[in-house]
Amino acid sequence: MFGERLAAAAVLGASVVIGVAYFFWSSASSSEKEAQKQPGGEALSAAVKQEEASEKQKVAAVVQTEAANKDGEEEEEEEAVIQSEARKEEKEEEEEEEEEALVVQNEALVVQNEALVVQNEALVVQNEALVVQNEALVVQNEALVVQNEVLKEEEESPDLHPEAETSEPRPVESDSEGSQVLVLGLDGAGKTSLLHCLSTGILDQDMKPTEGFNAVSINRDGLHIEFLEIGGKEELRQYWQRYLSKALLLVFVVDASDPQRFTVARKHLEVLLTSRPRLPLMVLANKQDIPSALSITDVHDDLSLSEVGERQLFLIGTYMKKGEVELSSGVQDARDLIIQIACGSK
Numbered sequence: 001m002f003g004e005r006l007a008a009a010a011v012l013g014a015s016v017v018i019g020v021a022y023f024f025w026s027s028a029s030s031s032e033k034e035a036q037k038q039p040g041g042e043a044l045s046a047a048v049k050q051e052e053a054s055e056k057q058k059v060a061a062v063v064q065t066e067a068a069n070k071d072g073e074e075e076e077e078e079e080a081v082i083q084s085e086a087r088k089e090e091k092e093e094e095e096e097e098e099e100e101a102l103v104v105q106n107e108a109l110v111v112q113n114e115a116l117v118v119q120n121e122a123l124v125v126q127n128e129a130l131v132v133q134n135e136a137l138v139v140q141n142e143a144l145v146v147q148n149e150v151l152k153e154e155e156e157s158p159d160l161h162p163e164a165e166t167s168e169p170r171p172v173e174s175d176s177e178g179s180q181v182l183v184l185g186l187d188g189a190g191k192t193s194l195l196h197c198l199s200t201g202i203l204d205q206d207m208k209p210t211e212g213f214n215a216v217s218i219n220r221d222g223l224h225i226e227f228l229e230i231g232g233k234e235e236l237r238q239y240w241q242r243y244l245s246k247a248l249l250l251v252f253v254v255d256a257s258d259p260q261r262f263t264v265a266r267k268h269l270e271v272l273l274t275s276r277p278r279l280p281l282m283v284l285a286n287k288q289d290i291p292s293a294l295s296i297t298d299v300h301d302d303l304s305l306s307e308v309g310e311r312q313l314f315l316i317g318t319y320m321k322k323g324e325v326e327l328s329s330g331v332q333d334a335r336d337l338i339i340q341i342a343c344g345s346k
């Protein structure tokens with residue numbers, strides 16, 4: 001009984017020792033020695049040892065836990081740093097890739113822009129070509145309109161002869177019934193300019209080539225005179241003869257400053273005169289304002305005007321200049337003569 005009490009006391013003592021050992025477990029060995037010194041010390045010593053071992057284990061567990069915690073924190077920190085760096089690298093890579101993509105996109109846009117500029121230039125050229133083509137079509141259309149009018153007139157007029165289109169026209173039987181002043185001559189001779197001067201008294205603009213007809217009426221001193229110009233371009237000359245039958249006078253205009261074309265002009269004139277043997281003829285040696293222009297004597301010779309047969313012939317040197325307020329004396333003479341001839345025919 002005493003032994004048990006002693007053992008209980010020993011246990012109690014040991015508990016105290018263990019409590020101390022919790023904080024100062026390193027001094028356990030001395031407690032052990034002390035326990036061994038007491039009676040029943042071996043059992044006490046075993047219990048103490050067991051308790052100490054248990055405490056050691058606990059402490060070791062605590063230490064281990066703390067170490068584990070510490071290791072875990074460090075690992076987490078390291079992991080966080082690694083992850084942060086990885087994210088940073090990833091972000092940098094992404095930014096670089098984005099930058100490269102933008103550069104590529106930009107270059108593509110530059111190329112696309114250049115292509116559009118080229119395309120635009122091509123469209124401008126194409127457009128210009130279409131404008132030119134359109135103008136050509138307009139001219140072609142006008143020529144067709146003229147041709148159409150000629151054909152219509154031919155159908156309506158019984159005195160027009162289809163044979164007149166051949167190179168050897170048949171002379172017209174009568175030449176006394178005309179009412180028009182027919183104005184002919186090679187292109188650029190000055191026919192339209194003359195008619196403009198006669199109708200307005202002034203040449204205030206450059207004339208465009210006549211693509212077909214140019215009909216002008218002049219009323220003067222109660223007299224109504226109709227002028228008809230037919231364009232002098234090569235393709236229009238075939239129509240000249242068709243209007244001879246209606247003419248009371250043929251005004252044939254030549255560019256006196258361009259004698260190289262006299263041969264052609266003379267051939268056409270000869271054909272015309274053959275068709276109307278007594279039709280009055282007025283030849284205007286135009287562009288006398290140009291220093292190199294031939295005189296009327298030279299024009300007379302070059303056009304073989306001595307061979308025009310028995311008809312009234314007038315040869316006048318003329319010129320028309322843009323902006324001059326008065327008609328040149330030659331044009332005035334021509335105008336007065338035309339009025340006289342027109343009066344005489346009434």
Ligand SMILES: Nc1nc2c(ncn2[C@@H]2O[C@H](COP(=O)(O)OP(=O)(O)OP(=O)(O)O)[C@@H](O)[C@H]2O)c(=O)[nH]1
Pocket residue numbers: 185186187188189190191192193194205206207208209210211230231232233253286287288289290318319320321
């Ligand atoms: N220097 C000068 N130029 C003239 C004269 N008469 C006409 N011209 C010019 O010559 C060019 C042709 O004149 P137009 O009157 O159109 O000639 P056209 O005979 O009617 O020609 P087509 O209609 O093509 O048959 C125009 O530029 C006129 O300004 C002139 O007396 N002197």
Ligand SMILES: [Mg+2]
Pocket residue numbers: 191192193207208209210214229231232
């Ligand atoms: Mg003309």
